[in-house]
Amino acid sequence: MRRTWQTAQVSAARPETADARTIRLRFPEPVTGTAGQHVDLRLTAEDGYQAVRSYSVAAWVPPYELEVTVEELDDGEVSPFLVGVLAVGDDLEVRGPVGGWFTWTPDNGGPLQLIAGGSGVVPLMAMLRSHSESRSAVPARLLYSVRSPASMFYGGELAVIGQENSQVRLDIAYSREAPEGATAGRLTHEAVTASCFPPEDAPAIYICGSTGFVEAVSSWLVEDGHEPARIRTERYGG
Template identity: 50%
Template sequence: MIKRITWRAATVTAVRWETKTARTLVLDVPGWSGHLPGQHVDIRLTADDGYVAQRSYSIASAWSPSSPSVELTIQRLDDGEVSPYLTDVVEVGDKIEVRGAIGNWFVWRDTQTAPVLLIAGGSGVVPLMAMIRARGRQPFRLIYSVRTPEDAAYAEELRHRVRENPGLDVHFVYTRKAPEGAGAPKRIDVATINSHGWPPDFEPDCYVCGPTGFVETAADILVALGHAPTRVRTERFGGA
């Protein structure tokens, strides 16, 4: 029997800024039975006049019975209909309608034993961060493309995890302004993935998330390098 996903009134229990334009909401969702890394939720906002706006947001947190909260990291788009409200208006104690968890394709399970290659463009890092937070001893590599160092969400946490958790490697790519010693700004290309990803003969599970053009380019490069298309899973942004 298929379990029906229903709307629930979640309570915001904490908020924090990841960058100047990306904010994490920590939610207590009544009756939440857990989620897999890579899944998302729908959020529904209803105005006083009855107008309804609905968007999907990836879950940033790993789940366990001892850590049942749901964390969403929202990237503000100035012309967005929902994201500015979630980043600039919502406060601790507010209620938000949530439905989920949703999605069974773009997910990583801790029973998977293959090496993992994560490729993120901008806020596409959010579902990939859930995978990193859920990993045990599996070898992970993250290639993370952002405009500037200030745009990198979870940067300090990622560096801490690299230091403290053997088997995790993170490589930042800066497209507009790179820090000193990082070379000239560039976009993810064949050389980047060849140098900082896994060789195809390792048969890694690959996850790519970001804007449509970014995802298509990265996925095409992976296949051109010899990665099996069946091992390349992609997710693209929607509206905000």
């Protein structure tokens, strides 16, 4: 990990949803890290004013690149710039990747249980990509709670992973608006239990989302008998 600031260049950008976009950053030197880590991005205005925010890495593109996915917050200072203004070819200062707890590598084994609320899917997607790229034989499940089909990140890629990799099971839960054949509603304890590996499989569980989402889901899983030490959590906005 690097604790000094480096200048990276935006080498590509693509929209994920109407208010989120994935930004690919190219570093001057090779960059390595672990799925689940984050980077700090620092922006500087003309007068020297600076703002720093942390974003989870969504994808590692060795040797020189990584991707972050940023969702625009209504009252945000940095995210509206990253989603709406930043252009390919622009430079950004980056520190990291950072973090050694909310991480998964294929060596960690499993089963691997991922549970995402909204944009909390970003670090979990990095884990799922790591799982796919390493052709891991570890059984993996992703339960992904979204507001609507239109607010889903990585939809195409997730569909491919779900179809092509028999080790991976995807469950999408829609809270406000569902596609045909599915129903929308608040995520329930029963739905979480049904989507998860049972406690006797001792899955490694990673939960990421809003504080309310993480608090609810993690307490249900503890009630179900999952060992608290097997449950790792991360919240955005925290």
